[in-house]
Amino acid sequence: xxxxxxxxxxxxxxxxxxxxxxxxxxxxxxxxxxxxxxxxxxxxxxxxxxxxxxxxxxxxxxxxxxxxxxxxxxxxxxxxxxxxxxxxxxxxxxxxxxxxxxxxxxxxxxxxxxxxxxxxxxxxxxxxxxxxxxxxxxxxxxxxxxxxxxxxxxxxxxxxxxxxxxxxxxxxxxxxxxxxxxxxxxxxxxxxxxxxxxxxxxxxxxxxxxxxxxxxxxxxxxxxxxxxxxxxxxxxxxxxxxxxxxxxxxxxxxxxxxxxxxxxxxxxxxxxxxxxxxxxxxxxxxxxxxxxxxxxxxxxxxxxxxxxxxxxxxxxxxxxxxxxxxxxxxxxxxxxxxxxxxxxxxxxxxxxxxxxxxxxxxxxxxxxxxxxxxxxxxxxxxxxxxxxxxxxx
Numbered sequence: 045x046x047x048x049x050x051x052x053x054x055x056x057x058x059x060x061x062x063x064x065x066x067x068x069x070x071x072x073x074x075x076x077x078x079x080x081x082x083x084x085x086x087x088x089x090x091x092x093x094x095x096x097x098x099x100x101x102x103x104x105x106x107x108x109x110x111x112x113x114x115x116x117x118x119x120x121x122x123x124x125x126x127x128x129x130x131x132x133x134x135x136x137x138x139x140x141x142x143x144x145x146x147x148x149x150x151x152x153x154x155x156x157x158x159x160x161x162x163x164x165x166x167x168x169x170x171x172x173x174x175x176x177x178x179x180x181x182x183x184x185x186x187x188x189x190x191x192x193x194x195x196x197x198x199x200x201x202x203x204x205x206x207x208x209x210x211x212x213x214x215x216x217x218x219x220x221x222x223x224x225x226x227x228x229x230x231x232x233x234x235x236x237x238x239x240x241x242x243x244x245x246x247x248x249x250x251x252x253x254x255x256x257x258x259x260x261x262x263x264x265x266x267x268x269x270x271x272x273x274x275x276x277x278x279x280x281x282x283x284x285x286x287x288x289x290x291x292x293x294x295x296x297x298x299x300x301x302x303x304x305x306x307x308x309x310x311x312x313x314x315x316x317x318x319x320x321x322x323x324x325x326x327x328x329x330x331x332x333x334x335x336x337x338x339x340x341x342x343x344x345x346x347x348x349x350x351x352x353x354x355x356x357x358x359x360x361x362x363x364x365x366x367x368x369x370x371x372x373x374x375x376x377x378x379x380x381x382x383x384x385x386x387x388x389x390x391x392x393x394x395x396x397x398x399x400x401x402x403x404x405x406x407x408x409x410x411x412x413x414x415x416x417x418x419x420x421x422x423x424x425x426x427x428x429x430x431x432x433x434x435x436x437x
Contacts, residue, residue: 063374064395074099077413081390087418088390089348089408094257094365095330095337096413097287102330103323110322118315123304130321135292137328141255141263142280142294143272148303149292149321151313153252153281156291158184159307160248160279161219165190169214172206172245174198174231176224179398181250185219197227200235207243216245222265223253226399226407228362230254230265237274248277256285257365262331262338282316286331288323290316337412341365344410344419351423352408356436367408368394369426371435377404383429389422 059065073080075098079088097103110130119125131149139147150156161184165171169190173181176197185192193210195203203218210216218240220231231249240247251264259267264280266272277299282290293303303310330337345365352359358370371377377393384391384406395404410419430436 063378069390069392077411077415077418079390081385084388086385086388086390087414087422089410089414089422090391091409091411092253092284093287093413094285094341094409094411095287096411097285097327097330100287100327100330103287103326106322106326107319110319114318114322116319117317120314121311122315123311125315127315128318128321130318130325131315134321134325134328137325138280138292139294141261141328141332142251142278143263143267144278144294144296146297146300147292147294148300148307148310149282149290149316150307150310151290151316153250153279153283153291154180154183155309155313156279156281156293157181157250158187159309160277160293160303161185161217162187163303163307164188164246164248164277165215165217168212169217170210170212171217171219172203174220174224176227177219177221178225178250178252181219181221190214190217197224198229198232200232200239203236204239207239207245216243217248218245219248219250221250221252223251223257223364223366225253225366226368226394226405227360228364228366228368229360230363233265233269233271233275237271240276241274246276247274248279249275250279252279252281252284252291253364253366255280256327256331257338257341260335262335282320282324282327286324286327288327289320290324341410341412344412344414344416347416347419348408348410348423351419352426355423355427355430357426357430365409365411367410369406369408369435371404371406372402374404376433376435377406380429380433380435381406383432384425387425387429389425389429 071079075093078085135147157180165188167189171185171190171192173194175194193206222231254264256262258265278294280292282288359367374395381393391406394407
């Protein structure tokens with residue numbers, strides 16, 4: 045055993061003692077409403093594949109065609125090895141979806157968030173960040189070297205106080221998710237737009253969990269609220285409702301040009317692979333042309349939400365397909381998840397530091413691919429497992 049192992053071993057034991065150690069579960073099937081774990085088929089209610097596009101035949105065909113024409117990998121960063129026609133076509137389609145002038149595709153949501161925030165702010169600037177923002181946005185704030193003011197979750201009054209008391213002549217950024225990944229609630233975008241305009245701040249929103257889910261055409265919460273012309277930067281992912289991988293930033297042509305030249309996580313990373321780009325492009329077309337998928341998603345979400353609440357579970361202020369079933373105690377959340385798996389339902393426990401201490405939960409996500417029978421089976425299992433785990437009476 046090396047000195048490194050001598051040090052890490054006790055640290056992992058300490059995580060074990062606090063019920064915070066994580067481990068990977070191997071799935072021997074593709075993503076979908078049902079997956080195979082240890083040779084057993086179970087219902088999955090924890091995926092972000094909201095529309096069930098990850099296994100859609102249209103995306104599979106687009107991926108196979110891209111492999112045949114472009115190969116498996118991009119080979120280098122886009123500034124070094126060039127950019128494929130596929131990348132340019134996808135960016136045009138995403139800009140249209142988000143009602144912006146231009147778009148830039150990144151290798152992942154993490155790359156997009158740290159790249160955008162750190163490219164738009166620096167020493168002398170001030171970032172105002174919601175306290176429940178995703179870790180990638182938090183890390184982007186840290187990398188920027190700007191001052192960071194954290195406002196209480198969705199609290200526009202607190203944000204206004206911080207904006208009014210901030211000093212200095214640097215640029216101001218307000219950074220928020222539109223749908224919060226662990227809470228399932230939504231940002232007060234109209235109020236944030238007003239504050240940004242009043243205090244001459246740039247508004248950066250992460251639509252990772254809204255793209256494809258909200259809006260008449262699946263353009264996200266920004267589209268649903270008609271705010272595309274009032275928000276400076278829209279970030280989205282290709283790896284959730286769009287069923288592929290990667291991410292994008294949409295905004296003005298000047299914004300995209302600036303990021304192409306300054307976002308380190310874009311410049312110094314191998315480009316997203318052509319097959320993934322092709323799958324995302326096919327997904328955008330499906331999202332725009334097949335609103336029935338979103339309706340099926342919301343039908344399943346509401347059935348699950350009402351069923352859980354009727355049986356005494358707490359789901360916080362969720363207004364999205366993300367249903368956070370609050371448990372509180374870390375060990376009890378683990379036991380609840382384990383009992384659910386025994387009953388054929390896969391929903392891992394979410395614990396600190398992903399959520400605040402004392403707020404462990406099961407993050408439930410019905411999708412468009414689940415049947416009504418799937419939802420009803422899951423509800424029955426949640427009630428039984430909840431009673432065994434002493435989450436409900």
